[in-house]
Amino acid sequence: MNELRKDPITKRWVILALDRGKRPNDYSYKEEEKETYCPFDYGNEESTPQEVLAFRNEGTKPDSSGWWVRVVPNKFPALNGKELNKEPHGMYDKMTGYGYHEVIVETPEHNTNFSEMSKKQLKEVIWAYVKRFNEIKKDKNIKYIQIFKNKGKRAGASLKHPHSQLIATPIIPMTILDELEGAKDYYNFRDRCVFCDIIRQEIDEEERVVFQTENFLTYVPYASRFPYESSIIPKFHSDNFGELEKDDELITELAGVFYNLFRRFKRVLKDPPFNVVLHTAPFAEDTNEFYHWHFEIIPRLTNIAGFEWGTGFYINTVSPEKAAKDLRKEEEEI
Amino acid sequence: MNELRKDPITKRWVILALDRGKRPNDYSYKEEEKETYCPFDYGNEESTPQEVLAFRNEGTKPDSSGWWVRVVPNKFPALNGKELNKEPHGMYDKMTGYGYHEVIVETPEHNTNFSEMSKKQLKEVIWAYVKRFNEIKKDKNIKYIQIFKNKGKRAGASLKHPHSQLIATPIIPMTILDELEGAKDYYNFRDRCVFCDIIRQEIDEEERVVFQTENFLTYVPYASRFPYESSIIPKFHSDNFGELEKDDELITELAGVFYNLFRRFKRVLKDPPFNVVLHTAPFAEDTNEFYHWHFEIIPRLTNIAGFEWGTGFYINTVSPEKAAKDLRKEEEEI
Secondary structure, rough: OOOEOOOOOOOEEEEEOOHHHHOOEEEEEOOOOOOOOOOOOOOOOOHHHHHHHEEEEEOOOOOOOOOOEEEEEOOOOOOOOOOOEEEEOOEEEEOOOEEEEEEEEEEOOOOOOOOOHHHHHHHHHHHHHHHHHHHHHOOOOOOOOOOEEOOOOOHHHOOOOOOOEEEEEOOOOOOHHHHHHHHHHHHHHOOOOOOHHHHHHHHOOOOEEEOOOOEEEEEEOOOOOOOOOOEEOOOOOOHHHHHHHHHHHHHHOOOOOOOOHHHHHHHHHHHOEEEEEEOOOOOOOOOOOOOEEEEEEEEEOOOHHHHHHHHHHEEEEEOOOHHHHHHHOOOOOO | OOEEEEEOOOOOEEOOHHHHHHHHOOOOOOOEEEEOOOOOOOOOOOHOOOOOOOOOOOOOOOOOOOOOEEEEOOOOOOOOOOOOEEEEEEEEEEEOOOOOOEEEEEEOOOOOOOOOOOHHHHHHHHHHHHHHHHHOEEEEEOOEEEEEEEOHHHHOOOOOEEEEEEEOOOOOOOHHHHHHHHHHHHHHOOOOOOHHHHHHHHHHOOOEEEEEEEOOEEOOOOOOOOOOOOEEEOOOOOOOOHHHHHOOOHHHHHHHHHHHHHHHHHHHOOOOEEEEEEOOOOOOOOOOOOOOOOOEEOOOOOOHHOOOOOOOHEOOOOOOOHHHHHOOOOOOOO
């Protein structure tokens, strides 16, 4: 069974998932692609675990064709435990690998991606995120749900078919803890949400803004770690991504933002590998006043080197202002 | 001029080094190597900035052939400012890119690496680390010195010729701050160094130990983030790497440890790309009681995916116990 282990120095949790080494891979060690059997294509539904959610044509059966978005448990899960047990190991701490690891198959189409999908399809993908997020949140052992997407081998994808993933964990991950701590310090000092202040300053300065809609801001962060790193953030204050469920129009608007941004990436950066990562509040913590959900989008244009690993101190060779300008100048409908 | 910028949420500093995009590269976007002019070969000394340290044959002139280890400022430095100015930018914080960025050319031999060098040569490399560390430490604007090595493109190297790097920064990098904070919490709770306790438990349990010498332990950390990640740590308590300068025999012993470990990596992991990162105490902080210097060595066998970026929460598919066992079973002299 998988296991969670905690580093006693940094307090960082690590998942040991020994079976994941066996998962199939569309990419060889060299960067070219292989043509292999795809478990996410129409007709291959039996090769995944049973679906937990699907948007599908009326009258079609679960785990058969006819869906347009399909969510299944990962066949090689990072977390899969049924019981949550916490134990010491001498001076160390561990727990069972309790949690959920799901794959959101974004479309039946094998050869497409976020920069080519319709707004309608992107909206359906976001709806799948929201639905699964709010469903899994009901499990009181879960402290955080990470929704993310790896596109391309360099970004860590092992399969080419467009998909996102969801990992629900019994601990709050380190990066989120760091953000919470920083946001709370800021709130204690200024009595305002740090993200709301960033939104205010970015809209005011303009030069790092890629584009805005009524409710969302897309910008390149002031202290970007990576060239063309971008954030999508709601302009209104909200710490919980799951609240989108109440507002179909907002999801439509967010789908338009995705549509616009990924098409810009494709044109400006020649369809790069990328990661999309949702940051949202952990559960059972009172973060409502000072946390603010957002998406981080990181094009993977360069390799990460030892200096970055050793220090968490990133060297970025493209200024955020230039990155935003390059992305801004491409006209694109929303 | 380069600039340091701070993320207001996580408090992570980022270096903007716009010229570094122009540096030469032995590796194309695809993984194969190109044959290019090497600025680190004998006879090409003029193509680097003037050397700041060289171990060279008597009677040879600076910036000419005849050296066996040579340290030069990086031609495309991450940090290069001459003056340290700190300023706000609205709600954000920035400072000039003050600091040092040097290259330790480990040998005149173009086609070798840590797993093939003699113990004698490795000792000279470590001596160069120690000498430059203690020299740069005299600059009171410098708070931290990061010594690291990227071997292979996947590990972030842009040149093939064996080299390490040193970046000296006017701030304490985030990862080190996290380690300091955790180590201090532990010390406050137990009145002991967390690293000394780890050494004790690892030696006692044996199963994550790769090998030991009189003064150094090489082991695979309990909560390893990556398959075959290893640590080299002095068994005696010391927070400051620079203190090695007092003890030539200890440097000889450490060179033997490097020799042994990298030859094991080569045989067990087929000469993988890797990063070596030194963690040592920042300056002008009283960390003597609770911090403990060490090297982290990370073979780069897999790509880092979105989940890891988003959360700082790593999925490792090889158990630390198996990794240590695999590395341990290769007999190797020290």
